[in-house]
Amino acid sequence: MSHFIQVENLSKRFRGLAALNNVSFTVDQGEVLGIIGPNGAGKTTLFNCMAGTLPATSGKVTFSDVDVTGWTDTKLANFGLVRTFQLMRPFGSMTVLENVNVAALVKNKDHKEAEKIAKNVLERVGLDHYSHRRSRDLPTAALKRLELARALALSPTVLLLDEVLAGLVPVERAPVIDLLKKIRDEGTTLLFVEHVMQAVMQLSDKVLVLNHGQRLALGTPSEVSSNSEVIEAYLGDEISNA
Amino acid sequence: MSVSQVSNSDVDVFDLPSDSDRKMLLKRVAIVVGITVLVVVLAYWRTGGSGLLVTQAIVTGLLVGGVYSLIALGLTLIFGVLHIINFAQGALVTMGMYATYVISSNLGWNPYLTLVISIPLLLVFGGLVQILIINRSMGEAHENQLLLTLALGLLIENTLLLVFGGNPLSVRSGPETVYNIFGAVATQSRIIAFLGASLLAVLLFIMLQRTGIGTAIRAVAANPTGARLVGINVKRIYIITFAIGAACAGAAGTLVVPFVSIQPIAGEVFNVTAFVVVVLGGLGKVVGAMFGGLIVGLAEQFGGIFFPDQSNLLGVFAVFILILFLRPQGLFANAS
Amino acid sequence: MSIQTPMVDISPRHIWSDKNVIALLIGIVVLVPFPLVFGASQEAIAIRVMIIGILGISWNIMSGYGGMFSFGHAAYFGIGAYSSSVMLVNFDISPWIGMLVGMGLAALFGVIIGYLSFRYKLRGTYFALATFAFAEMLRIIVMSADALNAGVGYHIPLITESSWWLMQFPSGSPNYFWLGLTLLGASLLISILFVRSRAGQFVIAIREDESAAASLGIPVLKFKLIAISVSGAVGAIAGVFYTQYYLFIDPDLAFGASRSIEAILAPVVGGVGTIWGPIVGSSVLAPLTDITAALLRNPPGPLGFLEGRSGLDIMLYAILIIVMILFLPKGIFGTIKEKVSRK
Numbered sequence: 073m074s075h076f077i078q079v080e081n082l083s084k085r086f087r088g089l090a091a092l093n094n095v096s097f098t099v100d101q102g103e104v105l106g107i108i109g110p111n112g113a114g115k116t117t118l119f120n121c122m123a124g125t126l127p128a129t130s131g132k133v134t135f136s137d138v139d140v141t142g143w144t145d146t147k148l149a150n151f152g153l154v155r156t157f158q159l160m161r162p163f164g165s166m167t168v169l170e171n172v173n174v175a176a177l178v179k180n181k182d183h184k185e186a187e188k189i190a191k192n193v194l195e196r197v198g199l200d201h202y203s204h205r206r207s208r209d210l211p212t213a214a215l216k217r218l219e220l221a222r223a224l225a226l227s228p229t230v231l232l233l234d235e236v237l238a239g240l241v242p243v244e245r246a247p248v249i250d251l252l253k254k255i256r257d258e259g260t261t262l263l264f265v266e267h268v269m270q271a272v273m274q275l276s277d278k279v280l281v282l283n284h285g286q287r288l289a290l291g292t293p294s295e296v297s298s299n300s301e302v303i304e305a306y307l308g309d310e311i312s313n314a
Numbered sequence: 315m316s317v318s319q320v321s322n323s324d325v326d327v328f329d330l331p332s333d334s335d336r337k338m339l340l341k342r343v344a345i346v347v348g349i350t351v352l353v354v355v356l357a358y359w360r361t362g363g364s365g366l367l368v369t370q371a372i373v374t375g376l377l378v379g380g381v382y383s384l385i386a387l388g389l390t391l392i393f394g395v396l397h398i399i400n401f402a403q404g405a406l407v408t409m410g411m412y413a414t415y416v417i418s419s420n421l422g423w424n425p426y427l428t429l430v431i432s433i434p435l436l437l438v439f440g441g442l443v444q445i446l447i448i449n450r451s452m453g454e455a456h457e458n459q460l461l462l463t464l465a466l467g468l469l470i471e472n473t474l475l476l477v478f479g480g481n482p483l484s485v486r487s488g489p490e491t492v493y494n495i496f497g498a499v500a501t502q503s504r505i506i507a508f509l510g511a512s513l514l515a516v517l518l519f520i521m522l523q524r525t526g527i528g529t530a531i532r533a534v535a536a537n538p539t540g541a542r543l544v545g546i547n548v549k550r551i552y553i554i555t556f557a558i559g560a561a562c563a564g565a566a567g568t569l570v571v572p573f574v575s576i577q578p579i580a581g582e583v584f585n586v587t588a589f590v591v592v593v594l595g596g597l598g599k600v601v602g603a604m605f606g607g608l609i610v611g612l613a614e615q616f617g618g619i620f621f622p623d624q625s626n627l628l629g630v631f632a633v634f635i636l637i638l639f640l641r642p643q644g645l646f647a648n649a650s
Numbered sequence: 651m652s653i654q655t656p657m658v659d660i661s662p663r664h665i666w667s668d669k670n671v672i673a674l675l676i677g678i679v680v681l682v683p684f685p686l687v688f689g690a691s692q693e694a695i696a697i698r699v700m701i702i703g704i705l706g707i708s709w710n711i712m713s714g715y716g717g718m719f720s721f722g723h724a725a726y727f728g729i730g731a732y733s734s735s736v737m738l739v740n741f742d743i744s745p746w747i748g749m750l751v752g753m754g755l756a757a758l759f760g761v762i763i764g765y766l767s768f769r770y771k772l773r774g775t776y777f778a779l780a781t782f783a784f785a786e787m788l789r790i791i792v793m794s795a796d797a798l799n800a801g802v803g804y805h806i807p808l809i810t811e812s813s814w815w816l817m818q819f820p821s822g823s824p825n826y827f828w829l830g831l832t833l834l835g836a837s838l839l840i841s842i843l844f845v846r847s848r849a850g851q852f853v854i855a856i857r858e859d860e861s862a863a864a865s866l867g868i869p870v871l872k873f874k875l876i877a878i879s880v881s882g883a884v885g886a887i888a889g890v891f892y893t894q895y896y897l898f899i900d901p902d903l904a905f906g907a908s909r910s911i912e913a914i915l916a917p918v919v920g921g922v923g924t925i926w927g928p929i930v931g932s933s934v935l936a937p938l939t940d941i942t943a944a945l946l947r948n949p950p951g952p953l954g955f956l957e958g959r960s961g962l963d964i965m966l967y968a969i970l971i972i973v974m975i976l977f978l979p980k981g982i983f984g985t986i987k988e989k990v991s992r993k
Binding site: 165 | 848851852854855858861863865866867868869923
């Protein structure tokens, strides 16, 4: 049976160092997959390979029955697989609305349509009161949402989120987690790399644990958090605190 | 304060190549030599077997290349340390020329003697420029600084135009002995310019490698923050570096006076060639500038052989474009 | 690109309610009677303002909005100038057609050097140096090409009457002003439309953050090349206008470094990345030459030593650039725009 997203034996070598070693997993449509692992486990490499930023050394990624291995991020985005960046990258001199508008214009050549979509997204994301503010001037929490808003304006089928909660203080996290829940409820498939365990446990349908570039475990949040190997990998820290 | 251990192989701007890089470097030098030999052979064929023309091109090219090296050395030093592309370098060469003219024609000095004046003059001028103008825009986008130095160049050039007028001036150092090198003709003034430039370049290189100041400069080039943390006054180093870079240009200007005509725009051609040298050798690579100058000097002359009806610069630009596209980090950059 | 770009503004939807377009229309209407009010020498200055303005607008499209610093914009100016001259002098073809051809060729040239540069991953300063090298090479090649009159250049054959078709009028004729106004207006309109368009928005986004733009599905190379080709085409317009006004063109005037510098100056002074910046800048710069020329011809008392000398105008340009970059990096218009939009 073919799944919505299939990653088969993905490997990435950097001059002899295997950052990723034969990682395989699948994701069904509408699922939320959290990707965790200790530092250096290969999460970022996996993310970048899937997002088209890095070419994998070997292996295959299939999305909706199409082999997308080696596709650039531009091509993937047009196909419905959109990534966000951990370090926010707003189009600084443009306003918030213009930022999202640009994204909306990618799939909608008509300006009126694009603007409607942009405004709609800003409302969903809760940034509409910032619409005409220059994006360069926004606080971190708002910038995170702007990243999300831009991605959403592309009506993605799959969202790849790169540590979307990084840089946020706990009180800022809850609204973002709620937003992600909303996005999930709308049917978007989410893959997210995250260190904040609480979020991973709350949001994920499945959790993929990486260690030393290899798949250590894949299962529901409760399965994974009681997996002794996983706990050992983390030295018992974060999971028991989640 | 211990700065002798400052280097980071990726940002190794002025240090001599490490052992592992040496092999790479040798390979690259071999390629360059190979291409040069090929070009010489082609030129030989192109001139209908005239060994004389080819030898002349080699001799003239190397001699003028030495001067290009010195100018480019200043330019690359400024880039390596301040990360600024100094578009005023050519104008600073012109300044050196006019300084020599003023002193020689008013005090009757031998032009080479005026080095004693032109070098300190340009040192001070360069330092002032850094303090008053460039300092304020340190850290900003490169395009801003490009424009600043460009404007500076224009300012210098046109001030010279305003003061001295546009008519070509000249200073000669007396009757010229002409030497015969393997059948090619070489005038004494060009040989002296080559020797003088090479001497200054070597002195500069030794200064960078062996003196405290030189090490401090290399430290700032490799890692300004780190340098600051070990107590180096980075701002002062910026001033000194720009001053030295300007002085290189000024010295070159003095050295070429006996065989060029002095005009406000005389430095412009040196600007172009200096840039090609710097890109060829690698922005910030001192050794690269030294060899790059010779290569560009040769390219200019051989360009004249292959394209006899065009300006000599065509050959230079052809090399420039090739390097920009094939190896923009320059021939001497670290393995990437 | 940090010759600081002020906020982009694309809010008004409909073109006729776009405040830039309205300002343009009003401006044109107001300026139409200009040549009837002012004399021939003022008209000459005004024409210079327009030529430099169009060139600056063209530079601004790829370098200001697009963030791709062009150091060899003379290439496009020169291609326009030579295209129309060659076609007129050799084949009696109207400069209007020559202009269209020139615009096409300039755009093509831009696409080629842009493509080569980006394929080989040249950015920032390296890209700027490459554009400079390409312009210089054009100059050198044209300088020695007998088919293009080499260093001699082209004299536009004089006609005795006014002819819009041949884009030539008697010296001092108000028609030149109106011609310039038309061409300037067209250039401004092109830049306004471009910035408002989908392509323009993509180009600005690419300038702000290329990786982010790419990750949103924007084909970066394609739109960079679009920006360059529009920029080049407008540059050609300036070249044609120049040639038809001064009735002469040669390789130095067409492709020389001074032209490339002129293209950069006006937007820098007026405000890079703004619609009106280049024209504000050229309005400041163009009269400067005439003022300094007058000053040098008849200097007042204490400045007597200046008489008959040259170079003062460019000295002032240079000082102006230095001052602008150090103290007003957004340019005159840019700074005003920022202050206004902060309210």
